[in-house]
Amino acid sequence: MAEADTPLLEVRKVGKQFPGVRALHDVDLTVQHAEVLAVIGENGAGKSTLMKILAGVQLPDSGQILIEGKSVQLSSVKVSLDCGVALIHQELNLAENLQVGENIYLGREPSRFGFIDRQRLNADAKQVLSQIGLQVEPTTPLSELSIGQRQMVEIAKAMSVGARVLIMDEPTSSLSSAEAERLFVVVQELRQRGVSIIYISHRLGEVRALADRVVVLRDGKNAGMLSSGEISHDNMVRMMVGRDISQFYARKQVPVGDVVLSVESLRTATWPEHELTFSIREGEIVGVSGLVGAGRTEMLQTLFGIEHPVAGKVIVEGQQIELKSPLAAINAGIALVPEDRKLNGLVIDMSVRHNISLAALSRNRLAGGFLNRATEIRDATQMVRDLRIKTPNDAQITRFLSGGNQQKVVLGKWLSMKPKILLLDEPTRGIDVGAKQEIYHLMETLAKEGLAVLFVSSEMEEIMGMSDRAIVMHEGRITGEIQRADLSEESIMQLATGNANAASTVTN
């Protein structure tokens, strides 16, 4: 048995470099026996990279990892598991076509004469399942389980290999509040049984309720540590952001103009049973809040003509438009910065210039369909300058830019076309703090120039900091609108969960 003062796991000055970005820079982390250590930080702060290194998915470029004082090389997932470190991914890694027991022992099936010993497999699985209090038979097909139950299967799988450090990456992101409650109980039980848990979450309420200690990462570096007495919402945010929130968000109320976009009884293909009705004025920034899967992205995609609306009217500057394609939306003056810029926003292997010009090519074309290279270069140069895109030149392949600069390229593509309505889906996801602030500043400037901005965000602070008005959605419908003066985490959460009582357990 190790001595109490030798940490179970110690990370010393670990660094990791990716193309175009330094993900981790001399990061230290210590995990004591039987503790819940929360690791928090903004998107892109390096949490996931650090966890992947611990799980043996990626190798660090520099630094040292010690387990019970002994230096180890976590060169593969298997080595990490042998050392007792198991990672439960945000997206669960289970085989849907197999049974629960088979999933738990996948790749390590007990065998007799080369055949799988089903009896032993199921007996063993049953024991592990009962340990964590999941009441399902090992022979149940995984596909019959809820997301929460599947997560428990993942935990059972980790426990069955004798994990002593369990890494949970955003475990509640797709759970209902009841399932999340159940998870918290299991986490506490595991700690009592001597298992240490590294808990990664954006939900600061959960962290405050669960964690013994909090380590904050920012821009791939240690930003600080909070011991149990110091864990408070404000302290965590201040460390994550690196300054006071009031300075961070630049939104100042400005007078708004006429209604630019008016959505009347819109029914989306995903949630055809609910009608969406709202409007945005010139110079207004409207935030759309809600839990993951509330139908926010679907609403933006419908407004941009990606998904066809089932019914309803969309009116831009008094003219009803038919949203039959993105082209129709663009021609009406609507632009969308999508949630996943690598998937939908950018042709990542094309140059900055070609990405910026892509949507405007047709509008600027010369007779005979020839490219207007002069306009192309002029627009790209202007956008790189105006948006302060950090790139050696506009011929640089977009892949080699940092997340924030990539996002600015997507913005540049639309701003060069002078849209009237800017739709932004999670505009600051996966970009660093500095770039975030620049994006906020841009939103601010654009609104001042008269654009109507509608942005979806899962970050509470962003909604509260940037919106003149927030629309809150829950399961495909708009549950309410909140004016800037009335914006608070509580008011948003109540509408976002569609249930005032359930909301308090997560946010408190």
Add this chain to the structure above:
Amino acid sequence: MNAKSLGIFGLLVILFVFMVLMTSDPWTDIFSSTFLQSNNIENLLRRVSMYGLLGIGVAFVIITGGIDLSVGSIVCLAGCLLGIFLQVDYRPAALFDVHLATQENNSLVVHENAVGRYDVGDKLRMYRGRQPALLTVKDIEAVQLKDREGKSLGIGTVMTVEGLLRDEDSGQVAKAFDVLDFGQAVGDQPAWVELAGVSFRLSVRDRVSFFHPTLGQKDLVVHSASHSGDVTRIDLSQPLGDRFSKEWMAMPTERRQRMAIPLAIISVLGIAGFLGLLHGLLVTRVHLQPFVVTLCGLLIYRGISRWLVNDNPVGFGIEYKETLSPLGSGKLSLFEWSTADGSQTFGIPYPLFVFLTASGVAVIFLNLTIWGRYMLALGSNEEAARYSGIRTERITILAYVICTVAAATGGILFALDSGSISPSSFGNFYELYAIAAAVLGGCSLRGGEGSIFGVIAGTAVMMLLNNLILLLKIPDRLEFTIIGLVILMGVTLDETVRRIAARRRAMKSAQT
């Protein structure tokens, strides 16, 4: 030209030099190179041009992230269709279908009303029938034809004729003419004949079929004809022969080409374009995988081609020797010089002009028009292109249309070059040559990458390899093996170089 195309151009140059040295004897005397012989170079240029067309076409599809396996079958279909559209036959004057001929009562019954076209005293002959005899009309009358059940078969003509040798119930009969006068060819003067009562105007490339009861038959081509009153004087392109006399009878035939050449070419390309449109629609609207769609195309078009021509070889014969065929097999002669083996010429094969034009259009289209940019963008990330307001489906369909039209253009040239094609083997595996050339030339099968210059160089490398096997007397059984190995080496090298470059670039940008 980007750095990636440079690799393939390098390979091309190395291969070229290697070929020159390997085929020279001694190796210092490059003029002795069999590789550099003018006909070898001409042949190489011709092949590069024809295969290059296929490569460029398929490159467009590959750039959009698709594939077209039907290229070889489209080549075959285009060749067969061209043969069908340009089929030529010769029809004599006043041709009627035989209903029945009975030797016993000297009666000949034909379909349709022949009164007015035939007269008492006219001589008739079975045209392409088994009845060799010359018939003379003695009596003629239009009647209503009935079959045995008394059902009407429409109007017909009953004739009493002299000279029937046997009964007939099929075939055709046409009018034969006496030769009034004739002259043999003398010096520059062509041979000529005079006929009376020819009802249609003969002109160049029509033919006259001459026959004699015992001496047989010969078909001669008309050079020119003049009509004065009832007499037609015909100048012939060929000599009549010594045994010709006034005892011979003449049957002038009118040349009928199914379609004019431009119309035939446009039709072939149009049909190919339509098939490309179908490929594109199946890929974009029905969401089938390009591989599957075009694999089915490969099978279907091959089958259709064989069925259309009954699995018989399709030839263009001498009919187009001076008009269309040179487009495939001819050359623009530039130099002529004499050597020990006689005089030699060097010229630019005509297909090269087609190819250079097509390449030029392709380069401009891909690099200078918005649609070319759209293709590159959607090949790299279709979703991002769609989110930028690009009608990705239309652009994808366009790529498939370009591919099949290019393949059909290649097919026309291949068919004209070889003169006669066999529908079961013509164009086999050509899709693989095309795809290999595109891949060698830097097209990524993942889409979004590719340059026309690269594809041209890729095709040239393929053809050089083919030539190398021939000239170095490597067993041609190994041809595919060698080509396969070279492609494998090429892409491996390319991928390795790219990886190193990307890593270096990443490191550099991380430091800044």
